[in-house]
Amino acid sequence: MKSATIQLETLVCPSCMLKIEGALKGLNGVERDTVKVLFNSSKAKLDFDEEKITLAEIEGAITRLGYGVVKSTVK
Numbered sequence: 001m002k003s004a005t006i007q008l009e010t011l012v013c014p015s016c017m018l019k020i021e022g023a024l025k026g027l028n029g030v031e032r033d034t035v036k037v038l039f040n041s042s043k044a045k046l047d048f049d050e051e052k053i054t055l056a057e058i059e060g061a062i063t064r065l066g067y068g069v070v071k072s073t074v075k
């Protein structure tokens with residue numbers, strides 16, 4: 001299991017945060033209980049199983065919603 005922190009472009013409303021959180025929780029391989037989207041810092045934090053999903057696929061789910069990914073780090 002890996003932990004990712006994804007820096008997003010500035011979020012302008014709380015509903016954006018909920019939309020991203022919902023999309024991430026729906027991805028196969030993402031640990032649902034670990035998904036947190038932080039409105040004030042415009043970051044998404046989550047744990048994922050790298051055998052089921054890649055970081056690029058997670059980022060793709062965010063960009064398909066219309067939100068930009070600035071950078072990501074994985075531990």
